[in-house]
Amino acid sequence: MTALDGTSAPCRILLVEDDAGDALLVEELLLDTDIDHVLVHCRTLSEARETLAARRSDCVLLDLHLPDASGVGAVTDLLSAAGDAAVIVLTGLAESQAGVEALAAGAQDYLVKGKVEPDLLQRAVRYALHRKQAERANANLQAGKLRAEENARLERGLLPAPMLSSGDVVATSRYFPGRQQALLGGDFLDVVETPDGQVHAVIGDVSGHGPDAAALGVCLRIAWRSLTLGGHRGGALLELLEQMHIAERSSTDLFTTCTLVTLDRSSGTASLHLAGHHAPLLTSHGRSGELDIEHGVALGIAPGLHKWPVTTVRLPPSGSLLLYTDGLVEGHVDESAERLGVDRLLAIMDACADSDAGAHLDRILEEVRVRNAGRHTDDLAVLRLDWAGLPAVSPQRARAGVR
Structure with missing residues (x-):
């Protein structure tokens, strides 16, 4: 028995x-x-x-x-x-x-x-x-x-709702945690518009997987929004985020990569800070390229170093910026062990052109998934910022800073 x-x-x-x-x-x-x-x-x-x-x-x-x-x-x-x-x-x-x-x-x-x-x-x-x-x-x-x-209700409540009031800049995002039956991973993104009309965006990736990384990602995303709305910018903002990262991380080997973007519509420029993260991809006139941005160190790697240089680029009157985490480019290509990489992603972006931002992102993600065939299951976050009506500049200047 x-x-x-x-x-x-x-x-x-x-x-x-x-x-x-x-x-x-x-x-x-x-x-x-x-x-x-x-x-x-x-x-x-x-x-x-x-x-x-x-x-x-x-x-x-x-x-x-x-x-x-x-x-x-x-x-x-x-x-x-x-x-x-x-x-x-x-x-x-x-x-x-x-x-x-x-x-x-x-x-x-x-x-x-x-x-x-x-x-x-x-x-x-x-x-x-x-x-x-x-x-x-x-x-x-x-x-x-x-x-x-x-847990699903809690996680849905922790996902960001973009704070954009003018309508001149449109944010479209997609978010897929690597953990099964989860709504949140270690990746995070957010967009806010401040009273001066500037649009601020962040995308980041906490190293590691599981609930600890997800919790830290939520903490950093909320801290970024609060600090940005409170007037903190650039390197000073990243310094505060690093302090928050160190205080909240569950182990000393966790680090966070992120990209900060401030889009100034009055000048038609974007100021960017990279903390160990990928540079955004600029799309204009049907062609996409990677912005040539000076890189800084990831948060938590070398506390106190504070090396996050700013890069300012001219933006075309209309176009879009794509911010993404490494889950988008580290998947495999077809049956080989080769990673997708940025160059192949750019080709996919141009081949999947669509007038609708959401449909464009969906087509890109579907193509990436088909090629990867489920062999890479990292968190994945993508944020696309679209604009129109920025001050006109020459085509050569509009492409400056793009490689």
């Missing part, structure tokens, strides 16, 4: 019966079954509760008439102490309704005294154990679903 925990240990049966003759009869019936068991006998509900608190039982055989409890009340009290044990109620010949009520109260089965044979008792115990296992599995499943739903 297999116990509730799936082992082949003897089935631990607790008999709660105050009548010595009935208890002896149950003991003899059990000996005539094929159940490998250990029997413990209690005469009162109070004694049974103490026994269950001291040691776990797989099955409880409960008489409905005890000196200190009777009827459905005895079943309810016993179930509160029985834990994972299956409960079978023992009733008298004229108590069939009491057995039904016991089932409604949570017992797995009931047996009528005087009509129990060894085979019937064996089946009742076995089926009661199986039903209890099924109940426990279903309860765990429901609890797991509730936790998953709560």
Whole structure:
């Protein structure tokens, strides 16, 4: 007989019966079954509760008439102490309704005294154990679903909603965590427009995977938004983010790469800071290229170094910037072990041209996934900023800073 925990240990049966003759009869019936068991006998509900608190039982055989409890009340009290044990109620010949009520109260089965044979008792115990296992599995499943739903609601609440008021700059994003059944990974992105009309964007990637990286990513994203709205910019902002990274990271080997972009519509320029991250990709007149940006060190790699130079580039009157994390370019190419890389990504971007920003991103991501064939499952975040109506500059100047 297999116990509730799936082992082949003897089935631990607790008999709660105050009548010595009935208890002896149950003991003899059990000996005539094929159940490998250990029997413990209690005469009162109070004694049974103490026994269950001291040691776990797989099955409880409960008489409905005890000196200190009777009827459905005895079943309810016993179930509160029985834990994972299956409960079978023992009733008298004229108590069939009491057995039904016991089932409604949570017992797995009931047996009528005087009509129990060894085979019937064996089946009742076995089926009661199986039903209890099924109940426990279903309860765990429901609890797991509730936790998953709560986590999903929490994670959805932590995803950013862009704060853009003018409508001259449009943000479109896609976010795919590498962890299965998760909504958040270590990647993060955000966009806000400040009262001076400037549009600020960030994209970042916390090293590592799992909930610790996701939690740190959320912390940095919220800190970035708060600090940006509070007037912090550029290297000073990155210094504060690094302090936050160090204070909140779960281990000293975690670091964060990120890109900061400030788009100034009045001057038609973008100021960029790279902290160990990829340079954005500029698309204009149907062609895409990587901006030639001076790089700085990732957050947490060399605390106190504060090396995050700024690069300012002229922007074309209309176009878009694509900010992305390395999950977009580190996937494989076809059947080879070669990584996709930036150059192939640029070719895909131009080949998947679409007037709709969201459709364009979806086509790019689908092409990247097809080529990768599921061999790379890193977090992936993509942010596209589209604009029109910036101050006009010459085509040569518009392409300056792009390679």
